[in-house]
Amino acid sequence: MDIIKQGIGKIFTNPDADAARAFFRTKSRKMENKLMSPKEAVEKFCHDGDYLTIGGFGANRIPTAVCHELVRQGRKNMGFAGHTSTHDFQILCAGKVFDKLDIAYIIGLEARGLSPNARKYMQSGEVEVCEWTNYTLSARLKAAAMGVSFLPIRNMMGTDTFTYSGAKMIECPYTGVKYAAVPALYPDVAAIHVHEADVYGNCRIRGISISDLDLARAAKRLIITAERIIRNEDIRQEPTYTVIPYYLVDAVCEVPYGSYPGNMYAEYFSDEDHLREWLKVEKDPAAFKEFLDKNIYGCTSHFDYLRVNGGMEKMWELRHQELMVLRNAK
Amino acid sequence: MADYNAMELMICVAARELEDGVSVGVGTGAPCAAAMLAQKTNSPNLLIMFEAGGVAPLLPEMPISVGDSRTTWKAVMASGMCDIMETACRGMLDYTFLGGAEIDMYGNLNSTRIGDDHQKPKVRFPGSGGANDFASFAWRMMVMTPQDNKRFVERCSYITTPGWLEGGNSRQQSGLPLEAGPYRIITNMAVMDFEPESKRMRIISINPGYSESDVQENCGFELLVADKVSGTKAPTEEELRILREEVDPYRYVIGR
Numbered sequence: 001m002d003i004i005k006q007g008i009g010k011i012f013t014n015p016d017a018d019a020a021r022a023f024f025r026t027k028s029r030k031m032e033n034k035l036m037s038p039k040e041a042v043e044k045f046c047h048d049g050d051y052l053t054i055g056g057f058g059a060n061r062i063p064t065a066v067c068h069e070l071v072r073q074g075r076k077n078m079g080f081a082g083h084t085s086t087h088d089f090q091i092l093c094a095g096k097v098f099d100k101l102d103i104a105y106i107i108g109l110e111a112r113g114l115s116p117n118a119r120k121y122m123q124s125g126e127v128e129v130c131e132w133t134n135y136t137l138s139a140r141l142k143a144a145a146m147g148v149s150f151l152p153i154r155n156m157m158g159t160d161t162f163t164y165s166g167a168k169m170i171e172c173p174y175t176g177v178k179y180a181a182v183p184a185l186y187p188d189v190a191a192i193h194v195h196e197a198d199v200y201g202n203c204r205i206r207g208i209s210i211s212d213l214d215l216a217r218a219a220k221r222l223i224i225t226a227e228r229i230i231r232n233e234d235i236r237q238e239p240t241y242t243v244i245p246y247y248l249v250d251a252v253c254e255v256p257y258g259s260y261p262g263n264m265y266a267e268y269f270s271d272e273d274h275l276r277e278w279l280k281v282e283k284d285p286a287a288f289k290e291f292l293d294k295n296i297y298g299c300t301s302h303f304d305y306l307r308v309n310g311g312m313e314k315m316w317e318l319r320h321q322e323l324m325v326l327r328n329a330k
Numbered sequence: 331m332a333d334y335n336a337m338e339l340m341i342c343v344a345a346r347e348l349e350d351g352v353s354v355g356v357g358t359g360a361p362c363a364a365a366m367l368a369q370k371t372n373s374p375n376l377l378i379m380f381e382a383g384g385v386a387p388l389l390p391e392m393p394i395s396v397g398d399s400r401t402t403w404k405a406v407m408a409s410g411m412c413d414i415m416e417t418a419c420r421g422m423l424d425y426t427f428l429g430g431a432e433i434d435m436y437g438n439l440n441s442t443r444i445g446d447d448h449q450k451p452k453v454r455f456p457g458s459g460g461a462n463d464f465a466s467f468a469w470r471m472m473v474m475t476p477q478d479n480k481r482f483v484e485r486c487s488y489i490t491t492p493g494w495l496e497g498g499n500s501r502q503q504s505g506l507p508l509e510a511g512p513y514r515i516i517t518n519m520a521v522m523d524f525e526p527e528s529k530r531m532r533i534i535s536i537n538p539g540y541s542e543s544d545v546q547e548n549c550g551f552e553l554l555v556a557d558k559v560s561g562t563k564a565p566t567e568e569e570l571r572i573l574r575e576e577v578d579p580y581r582y583v584i585g586r
Contacts, residue, residue: 057397164448207402
């Protein structure tokens with residue numbers, strides 16, 4: 001196939017579908033108890049240099065405990081998909097966990113503003129970058145989930161986003177129309193926070209799924225953090241609700257309020273005060289260090305982190321906010 | 331005449347562009363305010379979509395993220411990113427609102443960087459997010475932005491998101507879906523469209539309190555001027571009441 005034009009960006013992962021098949025051939029199909037702590041899961045499944053992808057949408061349904069563990073355990077030189085990433089990106093920048101980055105959306109926390117520390121890291125020259133878009137990274141994960149090495153898409157063309165990406169322009173063999181071919185993205189490891197899972201890793205998600213269903217299938221290793229562990233009997237009674245099956249999953253961690261300070265659909269709203277404080281302290285290196293000591297390095301678990309930020313009482317407030325309990329009350 | 335600020339005016343003008351029954355892909359902030367205002371005024375059947383998966387919510391308040399729970403409040407579906415973008419790519423997304431640090435005469439946008447060294451930029455911005463996707467797929471892309479000659483530049487130093495690219499038929503030849511592209515640029519001073527042949531930005535309406543030379547002086551390139559330039563209709567009392575009381579009571583957007 002003729003390549004009409006191509007981007008100059010580096011592709012950090014191998015898109016080869018047969019190499020992926022060879023790996024997935026060896027992945028366990030056993031229904032076994034995978035319960036462990038986020039600490040154990042990160043020790044076991046996240047290595048320096050691995051390519052990492054985080055599920056959810058920045059500060060919505062994110063596996064905060066895994067992000068904190070990566071920083072606490074001092075993971076370095078990882079590749080990362082800056083895909084719908086906001087607060088997760090901010091946490092990983094605090095530990096300089098990655099130095100290779102596929103970019104769709106970084107640095108910002110949407111309407112809350114930009115992270116000064118993340119911006120500083122991205123302007124330091126320490127991170128090797130390749131540009132994409134939210135959809136193209138989703139499509140790259142989708143290609144991997146399909147078990148193919150690329151997908152054709154109809155955007156990016158004509159822009160510098162294409163020039164600085166790893167996409168290649170090709171012609172449709174049926175219509176002659178130009179497409180950008182984007183390479184499959186098979187992350188070494190992914191972490192996704194879900195509403196409910198059984199101990200084997202059968203998962204239920206409520207609300208939007210973003211790109212997580214493809215991500216779960218594309219990743220070679222998958223860590224699940226769940227608000228609640230439910231019984232396998234419950235899963236089997238209503239299989240309609242299962243969106244991630246156990247054979248994709250390597251670790252299951254029960255982490256109540258696991259997306260905190262992010263939002264969790266139908267459970268609790270984001271802690272905007274805490275996120276605002278985070279953005280503020282980043283401007284002052286000494287205050288930021290103290291803040292990280294308090295919230296990450298000085299904590300041994302997500303329970304600790306919740307405790308130093310208001311504990312159950314705070315969670316109760318955020319639950320009321322999420323459900324807008326008082327909005328329609330007479 | 332009602333008293334209003336520039337942001338309120340831009341939101342009201344943008345809301346009026348959304349005809350009843352069309353679909354719109356929005357982000358947080360002003361675009362969302364415009365969509366909510368439209369839904370409560372001229373476009374009760376407006377189909378609002380969020381890139382993370384929210385479809386047709388009845389927004390109770392402004393979302394703080396395009397993926398937060400408000401984006402699916404009383405929605406018809408909680409979907410995902412591929413579904414939303416593929417719906418747009420199939421041709422079912424009529425409008426989108428975008429913005430950037432730079433916009434050029436063909437409506438291209440830069441939200442990636444300032445400075446030439448891509449690996450070590452002078453200033454790094456968030457990047458495309460879903461902007462390049464929405465701008466490529468939505469039939470009509472609109473921009474709401476304050477206007478000055480640093481933001482309105484002859485050529486974007488980096489094109490994150492496609493407008494009419496290099497003008498003329500360049501977008502048509504690029505491989506992007508046909509006939510989709512920038513439609514309206516709504517600023518604090520004027521409303522612009524794009525001249526059909528050259529695809530250059532063109533003044534079609536001037537906001538109350540500004541003159542054609544104000545608009546030109548606050549733009550880093552020469553604007554075309556439509557044969558008939560009208561005066562932008564100021565926000566009505568009713569629009570302002572809904573915007574202030576129902577859409578943005580905490581003044582997150584209109585207080586800026």
